[in-house]
Each structure stands twice: as structure tokens, then as C-alpha cells.
Amino acid sequence: MAYRETEKMRLRKAETRQRILDCALQLVMEGGFRNAQVSQVARRAEIATGTIYRHFTAKEELFAEVFRTATRREVTKVGESLAEAGSVIERLEQALRQFAARALNRPMMAWALIAEPVDPKVEAERLTYRKAYAELFEQAIREGMNEGCLPPQDAVCSSTCLVGALAESLVGPLSPVQGSTDETSHTSNTETLVNGIVRFCLQGLTGTGR
Amino acid sequence: MAYRETEKMRLRKAETRQRILDCALQLVMEGGFRNAQVSQVARRAEIATGTIYRHFTAKEELFAEVFRTATRREVTKVGESLAEAGSVIERLEQALRQFAARALNRPMMAWALIAEPVDPKVEAERLTYRKAYAELFEQAIREGMNEGCLPPQDAVCSSTCLVGALAESLVGPLSPVQGSTDETSHTSNTETLVNGIVRFCLQGLTGTGR
Structure with missing residues (x-):
């Protein structure tokens, strides 16, 4: 009993x-x-x-766990995109597009996860998860080099460049302070932005214009 | 009296x-x-x-001012590199190399300014200054497009991609936790890293392999 x-x-x-x-x-x-x-x-x-x-035990512990839960979901999505069928370049493009689109569709959440100034304990989680994203991309880049569709490069460096480019270019548009509130231009802006990010990143990896 | x-x-x-x-x-x-x-x-x-x-009035105010002072110096250096003689591509390369080299030469300071988990008040300064860096690069990119040495692109997007790539790829090596402590390999690692960053960023902008 x-x-x-x-x-x-x-x-x-x-x-x-x-x-x-x-x-x-x-x-x-x-x-x-x-x-x-x-x-x-x-x-x-x-x-x-x-x-x-x-x-x-503390407020920071609660929010660090909230951060982990939400970010783990996004990391998983990137991993899934990269594991789909298709060439490495296609999968990289797909992963970048999905990440950016998901972020721009839920701007407040993405801002909170990517860029909002937060408590150092939560910020420390952010660094850990950015490493997790980079490792997923690094693996895909190595695959691409092995298959010959990507030129030889420092896969660690390229993957962190890619994660940084992706996160930073979303920070401005996602910021509740800096972001445009003009709803009518939202869709076209979003598309232009995502195309710009994908272009920069794939060119950065391949050295081929698109 | x-x-x-x-x-x-x-x-x-x-x-x-x-x-x-x-x-x-x-x-x-x-x-x-x-x-x-x-x-x-x-x-x-x-x-x-x-x-x-x-x-x-508060601890955060003191450290926000310390952050501003130190970062303003780095922003000025980038501005100076971009204002020197030479083609836009050369100046962009110079600015990227100098930023990375300065960061890697004073890793603790750079880590503190770029990536250390800090109080939200200091983190807010960080976002402001990353915008300042991006605006400097954006101006150079626009110049390059006008001169025809860079293909047409969204200069705002490309400049934030560039700043993100630069900052993120330095985070790992700069981290007192993640960074290598192997002194003998420091110089060659540094050179490889800086070359990798410059390559990714310039390819991202130009779409031309190097």
C-alpha cells in the first residue's frame, strides 16, 4: 500500500x-x-x-532544459534532411532550406533559440547545439568530398562557416526589434533571404556559382 | 575656490x-x-x-561598456582594412584575414567578445556590434557589385552570412574548453583555419573556386 x-x-x-x-x-x-x-x-x-x-533547482535549469528540448527537435530535423535520398549537394540544400523555412515560420521561437540574449547557462547550451549542427554538416561535407562532388576542403571549418552563415543571416530578420513588420512583403522577402543563404553556403562549399 | x-x-x-x-x-x-x-x-x-x-549603476553596465570599448576597436580595424587600396576582393580578403588573425592571437579576448556566454545586457551589445561588422562588409559587397567584380546578390544577406561564418568558425578554436592546447601545431592549424574561412567566404561571395 x-x-x-x-x-x-x-x-x-x-x-x-x-x-x-x-x-x-x-x-x-x-x-x-x-x-x-x-x-x-x-x-x-x-x-x-x-x-x-x-x-x-533554479530558474536557469528550467530554461536550459526548455532550450535543449526545443533545439534537439531542430537538430533532428537537420539530421533527417541530410539522411534523405539524393546527392550530397541536394541534401545539403534541402537541409539549409528546411532549417531556414522552419525558423522563418516560427520567428519568435527561432529568435529565442538562435539569438535572443539569454542567461549564460542557456547560452552554454546554445554553443553545444551549434556544435551538434556543425557535426551533422561536417559529415555530409566529408561524404561529398569522398564522392567527388565537393572539392577538397577542411570539413570542420566549412561546416562551422555554414552553421554561422545560416544562424547569423537569420538573426536580423528574426529579431523582434530589427525584423520587418510589413506583412505583405513577408513571403517574397523570405524567399529572397532563403535563396541568398543557400546560394552563399553552397558556393562557399563548392566554389561554383549558381 | x-x-x-x-x-x-x-x-x-x-x-x-x-x-x-x-x-x-x-x-x-x-x-x-x-x-x-x-x-x-x-x-x-x-x-x-x-x-x-x-x-x-550595475555590474552589467560596467561590463557592457568594457564590451563596447573592446569591440569598437575591432570594428574600426575591419573598417580600416576595407578602406585600404586594392580591389574589393583583395580588401575583403585582407579584412577577413586580419580579423581572424587578431582573434587567434588573443584567443581569450576574442572568445570573450565573440562567444563567451555572457549576461543578456552584454549579449545585446554583441548583437549590435555584429550588425556593425555586417554593415561594413555590406558596403564593400555593394562596391564590388557596382565595379562588376562580384556577381549580383543580396548584399545584406551575403554580409551577414560572412560575419556569421567568420564568428562561428572561430568559436570552436577559440573556446578555452574546446580549443586545442597543443602548442606545436598551433601555427599550422591557425593558417589552415584562416585559409579555410577566407576560402569559404570569398567563394560564397564570388561563386568562383580558389
């Missing part, structure tokens, strides 16, 4: 923890990390603020 | 403020922002910790 009670409590605790994470993620998606104060997460999750600290 | 006294105090105050900034900058150069605690700045400047708060 005592055991069952404990099991039930454990489950409820896990559920509460998950609800806290879900609500925090929602708030970040709506307004970035600056919008996701612990008190607001508590209100959204319909629990007391103090309860959050029974599940996360 | 009263006026003179006030003037003297004003000067002394300005001197103390400058000493605080100089000492904070030294500490950042030695060990990044994480090494520059207010108490350590005070010790280095030989003043009481409380005195710092008479000159800067």
Missing part, C-alpha cells in the same frame, strides 16, 4: 514536471525567454511558483 | 572610472567575462567594491 502511494506520487511528480516544461516552452514560443518568467510559467501551469523549485 | 575643488573632484572621478574600465578590460583579456567579477576589478583597481557602484 505504501509502495503504491509512492508510485502514484512519483507519476504525479513527473506529470507536474512535464507540465512546467510544456508551459515554459509555450511562453518562449510566444515571446522568447524574456517572456518566460518563473511566475508566468507557474500561472500558466496553474501551480504555485514555489512548486517549480521543487522540480528545478 | 569652491569651483576649483569641484573641478578637481570631477577629474579624479573620471580617472577612477577609467581605471575601473581598464582593470575590467585586463581581467576579461586574461580570463573572459567569467573571470571579471566586480570584487576582482575592485582589487585590481585598488579601490573598494562599493566605489565601483558609484561609477556604474
Whole structure:
């Protein structure tokens, strides 16, 4: 009987923890990390603020986990694009286009993940995940060199250049401060931007104009 | 007499403020922002910790100013490289090489300015300055398109790609955690890295292999 009670409590605790994470993620998606104060997460999750600290030792720990969850999803998507059928160049192009399109379709979330000034603990997660992206691209670049469709190059350097170019060129357009609010021109701007990024990156890798 | 006294105090105050900034900058150069605690700045400047708060309303304000001072210097260097004699391509290459070389010669300082997880207030300065770099490169790219040595392209997009590629590819090697500590291979690694960055960026802009 005592055991069952404990099991039930454990489950409820896990559920509460998950609800806290879900609500925090929602708030970040709506307004970035600056919008996701612990008190607001508590209100959204319909629990007391103090309860959050029974599940996360500190605010930074909660938001670092939110960051990891959301970013892991994006890293997985890039990995999937790169693992599809087609030539290395086609797959690289596809991965770049999808990453940029996903970011531009959910600009607040992407801004929060890519560029929003955040707590150093969350920023440290960001560096780790940018390395994860780079490693995926690095693998594809090595494949391309082996197959002969990419010229010999330092795959580590090229992959980090690529991740940097992708992230940085999205920062401006995604920024709630710098970004255009002109809705009518959004679609064409988005297309021009994505084409510009893809072009720069593929030219950077191949040395061939397009 | 009263006026003179006030003037003297004003000067002394300005001197103390400058000493605080100089000492904070030294500490950042030695060990990044994480090494520059207010108490350590005070010790280095030989003043009481409380005195710092008479000159800067908060710790973040002090470090944001340190960041601005150091970064402004780097932005100016890039501007100077781009304003020298030579073709646009030569000047772009020169600016990229100098930026990378300066960063790799003072890795801790560059890591602190480019990638160290920092307080959101300092991070906000970082975004502003990356925009400043991009605007310098954008101007050079426009010049290159006008002169016909660069193919037509979205200069804003290309310039942010370039800044991102440059910063991101330096992050790994500069990181006190990720960076190689193998001193003997430092020079050749540095050269390979800088060549890789320059190649990716110029190919990205020109679409011509090198």
C-alpha cells in the first residue's frame, strides 16, 4: 500500500514536471525567454511558483532544459534532411532550406533559440547545439568530398562557416526589434533571404556559382 | 575656490572610472567575462567594491561598456582594412584575414567578445556590434557589385552570412574548453583555419573556386 502511494506520487511528480516544461516552452514560443518568467510559467501551469523549485533547482535549469528540448527537435530535423535520398549537394540544400523555412515560420521561437540574449547557462547550451549542427554538416561535407562532388576542403571549418552563415543571416530578420513588420512583403522577402543563404553556403562549399 | 575643488573632484572621478574600465578590460583579456567579477576589478583597481557602484549603476553596465570599448576597436580595424587600396576582393580578403588573425592571437579576448556566454545586457551589445561588422562588409559587397567584380546578390544577406561564418568558425578554436592546447601545431592549424574561412567566404561571395 505504501509502495503504491509512492508510485502514484512519483507519476504525479513527473506529470507536474512535464507540465512546467510544456508551459515554459509555450511562453518562449510566444515571446522568447524574456517572456518566460518563473511566475508566468507557474500561472500558466496553474501551480504555485514555489512548486517549480521543487522540480528545478533554479530558474536557469528550467530554461536550459526548455532550450535543449526545443533545439534537439531542430537538430533532428537537420539530421533527417541530410539522411534523405539524393546527392550530397541536394541534401545539403534541402537541409539549409528546411532549417531556414522552419525558423522563418516560427520567428519568435527561432529568435529565442538562435539569438535572443539569454542567461549564460542557456547560452552554454546554445554553443553545444551549434556544435551538434556543425557535426551533422561536417559529415555530409566529408561524404561529398569522398564522392567527388565537393572539392577538397577542411570539413570542420566549412561546416562551422555554414552553421554561422545560416544562424547569423537569420538573426536580423528574426529579431523582434530589427525584423520587418510589413506583412505583405513577408513571403517574397523570405524567399529572397532563403535563396541568398543557400546560394552563399553552397558556393562557399563548392566554389561554383549558381 | 569652491569651483576649483569641484573641478578637481570631477577629474579624479573620471580617472577612477577609467581605471575601473581598464582593470575590467585586463581581467576579461586574461580570463573572459567569467573571470571579471566586480570584487576582482575592485582589487585590481585598488579601490573598494562599493566605489565601483558609484561609477556604474550595475555590474552589467560596467561590463557592457568594457564590451563596447573592446569591440569598437575591432570594428574600426575591419573598417580600416576595407578602406585600404586594392580591389574589393583583395580588401575583403585582407579584412577577413586580419580579423581572424587578431582573434587567434588573443584567443581569450576574442572568445570573450565573440562567444563567451555572457549576461543578456552584454549579449545585446554583441548583437549590435555584429550588425556593425555586417554593415561594413555590406558596403564593400555593394562596391564590388557596382565595379562588376562580384556577381549580383543580396548584399545584406551575403554580409551577414560572412560575419556569421567568420564568428562561428572561430568559436570552436577559440573556446578555452574546446580549443586545442597543443602548442606545436598551433601555427599550422591557425593558417589552415584562416585559409579555410577566407576560402569559404570569398567563394560564397564570388561563386568562383580558389
